[in-house]
Amino acid sequence: MASIELRRLGKSFGSVVAVRDVDLKIEDGEFMVFLGPSGCGKTTTLRMVAGLETATSGDILIGDQRVNELSPRERDIAMVFQNYALYPHMSVFENMAFALRMRHVPPEEITRRVNHAADFLGLGKLLERKPRELSGGQRQRVALGRAVVREPAVFLMDEPLSNLDAQLRTQTRTELIRLHRRLGSTVMYVTHDQVEAMTMGHRIVVMNGGSVEQVGTPKEIYDHPRTRFVAQFIGSPPMNFVDCTLRTDNGQHYLWSPAFRHRLDDAQAKCLADAGSERLTAGFRPEDLTLGTPSGNGETAIAAEIDVIETLGSELHVFLVAGESTIVAKMPADAALRQGAGVAAKVAPGKLHVFDRDTGLAQW
Ligand SMILES: Nc1ncnc2c1ncn2[C@@H]1O[C@H](COP(=O)(O)OP(=O)(O)OP(=O)(O)O)[C@@H](O)[C@H]1O
Ligand SMILES: [Mg+2]
Structure with missing residues (x-):
């Protein structure tokens, strides 16, 4: 079971309240999209679930287990960061294979998974390159591939497609939907792109100033925005x-x-x-x-x-x-x-x- 539950979750950096009393249950296998303006606390929320940031208040449960005190390694989670964070001295292949090697996955299985991910991410010809020899969009795809090959119970993705051009973005979006269908992982996915939010999310969380403004299916959010803030955030051109x-x-x-x-x-x-x-x-x-x-x-x-x-x-x-x-x-x-x-x-x-x-x- 890999449902995720946040109970009155909060995070302050000194006097800055980044996340405020977030209550949220993400079902096992659900694709939950986080949407909201810059600085509203999306990344901080994900980092707390990943264990990279300590919660100031509240509880995080994965499955039925409270994980606040568990290290990132002890949570079966793969995170795609907003700022890639690739290993600079490793090739594209090794960047993607690294986590699998650490888990002693058999070499032929590693090759199979990495090649498959490289294929759908359009990285097949770049496997021998180092991150510094890649464009921003290519690096971002390596970061995505590195998470995808792990096939974890929980994916945390922080704007994983933001640097891709329109065509690649649409294509990768469809691949991610397929991948999710195949793996059935629980996903927390941050995006600024409302088309991504509407097409990928089972449900959408709209955040504003550290708090949750509304949670609902894409249709609920579009048809019945609970606040003016939510209303202006979904729809193009806006309401x-x-x-x-x-x-x-x-x-x-x-x-x-x-x-x-x-x-x-x-x-x-x-x-x-x-x-x-x-x-x-x-x-x-x-x-x-x-x-x-x-x-x-x-x-x-x-x-x-x-x-x-x-x-x-x-x-x-x-x-x-x-x-x-x-x-x-x-x-x-x-x-x-x-x-x-x-x-x-x-x-x-x-x-x-x-x-x-x-x-x-x-x-x-
Ligand atoms: N390490 C930190 N120290 C101090 N303040 C921080 C830190 N990390 C985040 N913040 C602040 O917390 C708030 C939430 O930041 P967060 O990165 O979660 O926003 P976000 O919703 O991911 O924004 P974006 O869409 O720009 O990525 C912001 O006001 C930010 O300045
Ligand atoms: Mg962010």
Whole structure:
């Protein structure tokens, strides 16, 4: 069993609180992705699980065993570091083989595993080179290979693909998904790349300032972000936000700002009235907007002007100016749109998010 459990885990460096009261259970065989801005405590969390950093407070359990006091060697873990840390005097082959030799794996098995990893990481022709003779991306792949060949119960990976070009990154991502399926290891995987997070993670942990902001499946995080912070972290281009207030007009309830007017159904209106917050922020994703001709019947959600159209081949990103706000809409590549045209933008039913402006909490 290699589930991982963190109980009120904390780490301070002097007065800097790097990780704060993290409670998290990662199931045996689960692929858990850690996502969050620079400095939010991702690497520190991984290093504590690996045993490279001592926890200031709380417990770390691997399987059912508390491991706080165990050395890194005594935990069946392989870690891919953010900064590679290869052995400079060893060849690529030896870098990958080293941990297996230490564990007395038979030589033919070592050769088989290293060659297989080198193959899928595109390192086959570089096995005799030393790390200094490699590019950054190649070194990163060696670091990944070195962890992969060990086939451990737990993988800790800290941005293992960050220095690869787009094509290699996509390819290696798919290989890692396959590898995980084959080995069934438990994985803690740190990335800045939300596509990696969405495609690889069974679940995603979003961290902010040392704390866990939300844990959920990629779909839960995307559909129901619990806070504005989470909402803006997932999705590309990011979610649009417009500050607004609650208004009632002829018995109808609206979210209102000079640039934005969204008619609420009774349940939504009640939910916001019950919460009692005056200061709200509406959030809607670029892919949840439709653009139409302004009708002037008062039901138009957002009256806007097309400012910039970016053509991405498969789709358009349309930047709209609505009052003080700039809003992005994602449209099909063949949409007939013209810069400077006035449009009525509307949020698709059920796709509106509302956050309390002060607490950042989602209102439904
Ligand atoms: N050895 C250390 N001494 C003092 N402060 C540290 C140390 N290591 C990390 N920190 C601080 O702890 C916080 C969390 O750092 P950490 O490396 O875990 O962030 P991260 O989420 O991995 O960021 P990044 O995405 O940039 O890698 C930061 O404020 C960092 O400056
Ligand atoms: Mg880091």
